[in-house]
Amino acid sequence: MTAVPADRPTDQDIDPRPRLTRLVLTTTGLVVTRLLIIGVVLLAWELASGTLVPKFWVSSPSAIFARLVQWIADGSLWRHLEATLLAMGVGYVIGCLIGVATGLALGFMPFVQRILMPYLAGLYALPKIALAPLFIILFGIDIESKIALVAITVFFMLLYNTLDGVRDVDGDLVEALELMGATRREIGLKLLIPATLPWIFTGMRISVRYALTAAILGEVIGANRGIGYLIEASAGQYNTTGVYAGVLVLVICCVTLTELLTRAETSTRRGGP
Amino acid sequence: MTRAAVSAETADGPTAGAAGLAESARAVLIGQVVVGVLFLGVWEVAGRQFGHDWTSLPSLIAVRLATWLIGDLWLHALTTATEMLVGLALGGSAGVVVGLVLGRSPVIAxxxxxxxxxxxxxxxxxxxxxxxxWFGLDLEPKIVLVTIVVFFLVFFNTFAGVAAIDGDLIASFQLLGGNRREEFQKVVAPASMVWILSGLKIALPYALAAATTGELLAARRGLGSLLAQAAHQFDMTGVYAALLVLMAMGILVSEVANRLERRLLRWRRAAA
Amino acid sequence: MPPRDAVMVADAPARDPRAAGVPKIELVGASKTFYVRGQEVTALQPVDLTVGDQEFVALVGPSGCGKSTTLNLVAGLLRPSRGEVLYDGVPVTALNRRVGYITQKDTLLPWRTAAANIGVALELQSRAVPRAEAQERVAQLIDLVGLRGFENHYPAELSGGMRKRVALARTLIYEPECLLMDEPFGALDAQLKLLMQDQLQQLVHQRRMTVLFVTHDLGEAIALADRVIVFSARPGRIRAVRDVALPRPRDVFKMRFTEGFGRLHEELWDELKDEVAKGVDV
Structure with missing residues (x-):
């Protein structure tokens, strides 16, 4: 270290990194840098499309944007979005209800739980998407088969979360209540259910994303409406612009959903103990 | 609940202990067999009684599975497994490398x-x-799909893991005399290992799902295409049989994932 | 030499007469200021401090008084905001690998067993030794810190005191000429603490090491050190310096009951107690 003026702190006390780096790391600097990166990628894509790479394979940002505007204008975007969100919402509610109910019931009956667990674990290990063809045959190409696929995906997440919650209940607490003379029903109502609630909420929060994925995958495998159908139908017509536009809608949905969930999580955490 | 359950089962006295547990384990096993047999029996009888266009019959499914086992089931399973393994290797290694590099450059991160x-x-x-x-009907699109899915899961976990490494651990290692390469070998890499492995563990079932999805959409071979072919012909027996095979594959995959984790993270289990 | 700092500590010690040659460690008007979200936080006010070769100096003071900052400066983990830190007369501008630093938090590698943690330094290029020799030295150190039987345990399976001893052995194994120790025996029970103090004392003597030892235990400081430096509460500066003129080798078990020890303890406690009270307010 060389001579340092006594009246000023050395540079490295603030930050040892070069000035440009420090500039990038300020709040506005970060936003600008990120926008710049995205801008450069889009620009490169636009310029490369039709010159370096055939437009047929990669489409171009401007074409994708135009397609999106067209979908919004002719109302087809809303029609498809509605179908996807409806399948997701209805399936989610059904899956949550059955999942929590089954989880609590098995939680109350450890013996039955131990008997059924291997069968449930086997079903759980099956990739859910494989059920899509079966559901399409059983429930038709319409929204019902997607609802079923979403419901079974969410069902398993809630089932396992609820069971984990019940399992996490302190055995000493159960014993203490038993000693007080509580009946099994009272133990369930006063201890197991309230103690399991946080786990159930966590499961509900996590499974929102899985519900969306399941709905869209179901539509990709076979449907006549929905964002997933939009993507698959465009691909079937060798229409890359449509595929990208569909994926973009999906990205926007996912990012919005994640953002909403993060907000919900922080606000509930603030309200909690 | 396990504790509560145990306490209820051994309530008649402390001596009931191990013997009681063994007895209850036997009871559970018997229960499992009974439930399984009952389920298949009801399915079989009800199917014969009321028609089995939609539900097929356990006996038919069993015959189909046997036919496949003699026939080309292995070929399909091998195709799916290849797609998974190649995708896991490519996506996993790329995810680890990119995750480590990005995780080590805080500004870019x-x-x-x-x-x-x-x-x-x-x-x-x-x-x-x-x-x-882009890639057509052959193996490539499924491999690419598995690779992308695995890459992101492993990358994200590795990235988070490197960021979570204790700075004091690195500082003290540097003081011991470690150079940058040794620091990477002996601190960063093993410390990220937990995260890399948990990324791989999460990625394994996704790899199967990705391969299956790809095969369902377009393929000539693979377990997903087996399922798709049966579904297109409304061959319910084939659909259920294919689902059973996929389930077996899924169980195998999750078992491998669990073993992998237990094997490599002995030091971490000690903490629990 | 840089311009001397305007703010000199009033009761800064004169140069230690024993350090006839170049002192091992020298802080010249060294201070440390952190910037936390644009706010200045002074961790250490300008400090002058000299540790001679083979001297054992103990730093005592309330928590948050800058003792650990001082060690970090000497180890080269931090740069002084003003002033200079010299080691063997040369400014410390990078990590100082000639010191062995035993931090307050044991930074053991959790995926290595106790033995593998102790031996890690000998695997490094800069300190590499043949495998057989490394094994032998690891075994010696395991005996020294009393961890026989726990060689193959992972850190998570060891108690806080055992981990501390692994950390100590890991540093001692490469025989650094100078030890920086940050409350190394804080987590140990009273009996083990005495044992470890005794071992450390013998070892330091045997290997002719220089030690800068941070502790909040005044008795420990007097028992071990040639010189005790009392720090004031945050922001830290030197409040008092006393030589410990007790003869060596010392018996850490019995010396607490000698008259010299008692007098010194009382004297230093008078200096320390106000600072401890101030520290509590923070």
Whole structure:
């Protein structure tokens, strides 16, 4: 270290990194840098499309944007979005209800739980998407088969979360209540259910994303409406612009959903103990 | 609940202990067999009684499975397994490398984090139609799909893991005399190992799902295509049989994932 | 030499007469200021401090008084905001690998067993030794810190005191000429603490090491050190310096009951107690 003026702190006390780096790391600097990166990628894509790479394979940002505007204008975007969100919402509610109910019931009956667990674990290990063809045959190409696929995906997440919650209940607490003379029903109502609630909420929060994925995958495998159908139908017509536009809608949905969930999580955490 | 359950079962006295547990384990096993047999029996009888266009019959499914076992089931299973393994190897190694590099450059990491998180929130399996468009019907699109899905899961976990390494651990190692390479070998890599492995563990079932999705959409071989072919012909027996095979594959995969974790993370288990 | 700092500590010690040659460690008007979200936080006010070769100096003071900052400066983990830190007369501008630093938090590698943690330094290029020799030295150190039988345990399976001893052995194994120790025996029970103090004392003597030892235990400081330095509460500066003129080798078990020890303890406690009270307010 060389001579340092006594009246000023050395540079490295603030930050040892070069000035440009420090500039990038300020709040506005970060936003600008990120926008710049995205801008450069889009620009490169636009310029490369039709010159370096055939437009047929990669489409171009401007074409994708135009397609999106067209979908919004002719109302087809809303029609498809509605179908996807409806399948997701209805399936989610059904899956949550059955999942929590089954989880609590098995939680109350450890013996039955131990008997059924291997069968449930086997079903759980099956990739859910494989059920899509079966559901399409059983429930038709319409929204019902997607609802079923979403419901079974969410069902398993809630089932396992609820069971984990019940399992996490302190055995000493159960014993203490038993000693007080509580009946099994009272133990369930006063201890197991309230103690399991946080786990159930966590499961509900996590499974929102899985519900969306399941709905869209179901539509990709076979449907006549929905964002997933939009993507698959465009691909079937060798229409890359449509595929990208569909994926973009999906990205926007996912990012919005994640953002909403993060907000919900922080606000509930603030309200909690 | 396990504790509560145990306490209820051994309530008649402390001596009931091990013997009681063994007895209850036997009871559970008997219960499992009874439930299984009952389920199949009811399915078989009800199917014969009321028609089995939609439900098929356990006996028919069993015969179909046996036929497949003699026939080309192995070929299909091998195709799916190949897609998974190649995708896991490519996506996993790329994910580890990129995760380690980005995790070690805090500035780039800070800049890219929201973009990465946004990408992570998108279910990449839905890229399947695009990939099939690009790469055709053969193995490639499924391998690419598995690779992409695995890459992101492993990358994200590795990235988070490197960022979570205790700075004091690195500082003290440097003081011991470690150079940058040794620091990477002996601190960063093993410390990230937990995260890399948990990324791989999460990625394994996704790899199967990705391969299956790709095969369902367009394929000539693979367990997913077996299922798709049966479904197209409304061959319910084939559909259920294929689902059973996929389930077996899924169980195998999750078993491998659990073993892998237990094997490699002995030091961590000690903490629990 | 840089311009001397305007703010000199009033009761800064004169140069230690024993350090006839170049002192091992020298802080010249060294201070440390952190910037936390644009706010200045002074961790250490300008300090002058000299540790001679083979001297054992103990730093005592309330928590948050800058003792650990001082060690970090000497180890080269931090740069002084003003002033200079010299080691063997040369400014410390990078990590100082000639010192062995035993931090307050044991930074053991959790995926290595106790033995593998102790031996890690000998695997490094800069300190590499043949495998057989490394094994032998690891075994010696395991005996020294009393961990026989726990060689193959992972850190998570060891108690806080055992981990501390692994950390100590890990540093001692490469025989650094100078030890920086940050409350190394804080987590140990009273009996083990005495044992470890005794071992450390013998070892330091045997290997002719220089030690800068941070502790909040005044008795420990007097028992071990040639010189005790009392720090004031945050922001830290030197409040008092006393030589410990007790003869060596010392018996850490019995010396607490000698008259010299008692007098010194009382004297230093008078200096320390106000600072401890101030520290509590923070």
């Amino acid at each position: 800070t800049v890219l984090r929201p973009i990465i998180v946004a990408l992570y929130s998108v279910p990449l399996i839905t890229m399947a139609p695009l990939l099939i468009l």
